Amino acid sequence: MKRIKTIETRDLKKTVKTGGCGECQTSCQSACKTSCGVANQQCEKCSEK
Amino acid sequence: MIHQYKLNGYNIVLDPASGSVHSVDDLAYNIIEMFPSHNREEIVASMLEKYGSDSSITEQEINDCIDDVDELKAQGKLFSEDKYENLAFDFKNRNTVVKALCLHIAHTCNLNCEYCFASQGKYNGERALMSFEVGKRAIDFLIENSGSRVNLEVDFFGGEPLMNFDVVKQIVAYARSIEKQHNKNFRFTLTTNGMLVDDEVIEFANKECHNVVLSLDGRKEVHDRLRKTINGKGSYDIIVPKFQDFVKKRGNRGYYVRGTFTHNNTDFTNDIFHMADLGFTELSMEPVVCAPNDPYALTYEDLPVLFEQYEILAKDMLRREKEGKPITFYHYMIDLTAGPCIYKRVSGCGSGTEYMAVTPWGELFPCHQFVGDPKYSLGNIFDGVTNHEVQNEFKLCNAYARPDCRDCWAKLYCSGGCAANSYHATGSVTGVYKYGCELFKKRIECAIMMKVAQSEEQ
Numbered sequence: 001m002k003r004i005k006t007i008e009t010r011d012l013k014k015t016v017k018t019g020g021c022g023e024c025q026t027s028c029q030s031a032c033k034t035s036c037g038v039a040n041q042q043c044e045k046c047s048e049k
Numbered sequence: 050m051i052h053q054y055k056l057n058g059y060n061i062v063l064d065p066a067s068g069s070v071h072s073v074d075d076l077a078y079n080i081i082e083m084f085p086s087h088n089r090e091e092i093v094a095s096m097l098e099k100y101g102s103d104s105s106i107t108e109q110e111i112n113d114c115i116d117d118v119d120e121l122k123a124q125g126k127l128f129s130e131d132k133y134e135n136l137a138f139d140f141k142n143r144n145t146v147v148k149a150l151c152l153h154i155a156h157t158c159n160l161n162c163e164y165c166f167a168s169q170g171k172y173n174g175e176r177a178l179m180s181f182e183v184g185k186r187a188i189d190f191l192i193e194n195s196g197s198r199v200n201l202e203v204d205f206f207g208g209e210p211l212m213n214f215d216v217v218k219q220i221v222a223y224a225r226s227i228e229k230q231h232n233k234n235f236r237f238t239l240t241t242n243g244m245l246v247d248d249e250v251i252e253f254a255n256k257e258c259h260n261v262v263l264s265l266d267g268r269k270e271v272h273d274r275l276r277k278t279i280n281g282k283g284s285y286d287i288i289v290p291k292f293q294d295f296v297k298k299r300g301n302r303g304y305y306v307r308g309t310f311t312h313n314n315t316d317f318t319n320d321i322f323h324m325a326d327l328g329f330t331e332l333s334m335e336p337v338v339c340a341p342n343d344p345y346a347l348t349y350e351d352l353p354v355l356f357e358q359y360e361i362l363a364k365d366m367l368r369r370e371k372e373g374k375p376i377t378f379y380h381y382m383i384d385l386t387a388g389p390c391i392y393k394r395v396s397g398c399g400s401g402t403e404y405m406a407v408t409p410w411g412e413l414f415p416c417h418q419f420v421g422d423p424k425y426s427l428g429n430i431f432d433g434v435t436n437h438e439v440q441n442e443f444k445l446c447n448a449y450a451r452p453d454c455r456d457c458w459a460k461l462y463c464s465g466g467c468a469a470n471s472y473h474a475t476g477s478v479t480g481v482y483k484y485g486c487e488l489f490k491k492r493i494e495c496a497i498m499m500k501v502a503q504s505e506e507q
Contacts (some may be wrong), residue, residue: 001117003077006126007504009385012068012394012461013125016136019390023200026149026404028416028467033240033262033307033335037489038389038397039462039496040380044200046387 010046021045051128052458053081056498057364059505062127063497065458069126070385072501076106077114084118085128133461137395137449145402145444147194149202150187151417153408154179154210154217159244160284163275164311164345166338170208172421177409178213183430184220187407190430192231202259204238206406206417211245221257238262240307242276243288243295251295260303263292267308267320267334274313275345293328305379307333311345315354318362325369325376333379336488338418338470347484356491363495367502381496394448397464401427401443415443418469443468446478453481462493 023044052063060078062071073081076096083092093111100106121127156177158170170176191201203224205217217239224235236259241250243263254261265288266272273283296304306329310317317334324332336355339346347355362378369375398404401415408420411430419425428435448454448464451471465471466485474482 001120003074003114004117004121005072005504006121007070007072007385007501009068009070010388010390011125012066012391013129013132015390015392016133020392022146022148022198022392022403024389024393025200025202026399028398028400028404033417037380037463037466037493038394039493040382040384041389041393042384043387043389043393046384 010043019043050131050456050458051081053078054494056360056494057367057502059498059501061494061498061501063458064127064129065461066129066131066133067125068385068388068461069121069129070497070501071121071127072505076100076111077118080111080114081118081127084115089115133391133395134449136391137447140396140444140447143444144196145399146196146198147191147405148198148200148399148403149204149405150191151204151206151404151406152179152184152187152210152220153207153406153417153420154184154205155208155213156409157212158207158209158242159212159279160209160242161277161279161281162242163277164309164337164339164343166418167208167420172408174421179216179407179409181216181219181223183407183409183411184216185223186411186430188220188224188227188235190433192227192233194433195233199232200234200236202236202238204240206240209242209244210239211241211250214245214250218253221253225257236260240264242284243291244278244284246288246291246295251298254295255299255302258302260305261295261299262333263288263295263304263306265289265292265306265308265324265329266310267314267317268323271314271320272308275309275311289327296329303331305331305333307335307379309335309337311337311339312347312351313345315347315351316358317355318358318365321362321376321378322365330376331379332376336485338473349484352484352487355488359488359491359495363499367499370503371506380492381499383493383496383500385497385500391461394461394464397447398467400468401440401446415439416469418467419472442478450479451481453483457486459486459490459493463489 060073062081096111156171161169195201228235237257238260239254239258240262269285272285276284278284306324321332321334406414406417406420413427414420414425434440446468448460451465454460454465468478470482470485471480472478
């Protein structure tokens with residue numbers, strides 16, 4: 001597309017079927033301890049690949 | 050719902066329900082803005098008027114761009130519908146396992162930091178050290194309640210955990226001795242103020258700890274103003290050389306140098322840059338959590354300054370990366386291709402269900418920030434969770450639990466935010482800590498802008 005560049009992302013809709021294994025960290029675990037979100041968490045399954 | 054914003058010369062469009070990110074030019078940006086509430090003819094007419102002086106933007110060009118927007122919509126990458134709320138409903142009945150415990154190894158501290166949410170380590174209670182017996186039982190409790198999950202996280206937290214270092218070592222040795230037979234892998238984190246870091250601590254942590262969190266607020270005058278020793282002196286000169294030695298010997302193992310910024314240092318990027326100047330590259334800097342009438346509390350007048358600071362940080366990090374000297378900022382770590390699945394994004398941090406804090410005497414709380422509040426006592430590691438009413442409150446605490454979040458583009462990035470911050474700001478764990486939301490949204494915008502910038506570089 002000439003005017004729109006789509007950055008590669010994980011399709012969240014597909015993860016309704018593939019996600020939910022629960023092996024990921026709890027979000028507040030490492031460096032924040034006061035203002036966590038989930039966006040910067042890593043998918044444990046994806047990182048194994 | 051989409052979210053569009055301009056930052057650092059980029060026009061960025063997010064489609065939160067699919068997780069898609071688009072970098073667009075001005076014409077596409079304007080077309081996307083009009084798209085949900087105008088038909089093609091209206092958009093074309095408006096764009097011709099707006100770009101009338103630009104001969105490169107013809108009616109054909111505008112129509113082609115609208116076709117592209119249509120195509121992205123059809124592919125589910127733009128204006129896609131959020132159909133996840135029913136997943137949130139199912140969370141009520143889900144079986145959760147405990148993945149992580151925050152062990153309050155020491156409810157005492159050798160610093161007297163003015164802003165400490167744990168009231169100088171005591172959490173509004175008595176000074177106490179966790180015994181090995183309690184720590185051992187906590188490890189057993191975690192294994193018993195973790196189902197088939199392999200990776201189990203344990204934080205050594207306080208107060209200052211190194212004031213009870215012998216028990217830390219005993220707990221780690223115990224966990225290591227039984228992890229294989231239970232098919233578990235323990236990942237330990239040590240959070241320390243640095244005062245008691247020595248060669249033995251460094252060697253131990255580098256062998257056993259997946260991560261260490263080293264508390265430093267940045268510039269000497271900033272750090273020393275609030276992070277004082279019991280004698281009222283600044284702690285910067287004592288801890289910085291220890292942290293430098295620690296990190297040097299850590300090799301490629303995980304660590305964060307973590308600071309807190311307050312109303313006193315709204316120019317906190319200078320503190321982050323100072324950390325970088327000291328040789329630290331893995332950095333985290335958090336807004337202070339305190340009562341609004343505390344003298345160092347962040348104010349609404351500070352917000353525009355903080356927004357600007359987050360932008361300065363993002364741009365400078367891109368510059369450093371280009372120069373081959375990158376730094377990591379915890380809140381700008383975002384993996385667009387291997388980030389969290391939708392279940393994680395909806396269910397949130399896991400406090401009270403997957404993650405709990407354990408006091409020195411074995412009482413369970415939903416997280417470290419609720420420790421000391423009797424209303425939120427969940428039970429204990431000997432009898433398990435007995436306060437199911439509170440646990441259910443946390444089970445339901447997710448991206449769709451707060452009416453105020455319904456129309457927010459960021460809810461699948463924050464999953465409704467920090468329950469403790471909500472509680473302290475509004476009196477309810479499903480309230481909304483609006484100040485925190487503003488900062489969070491800005492950080493996500495910056496983090497995604499950096500990804501866009503990096504992809505443009507490629």
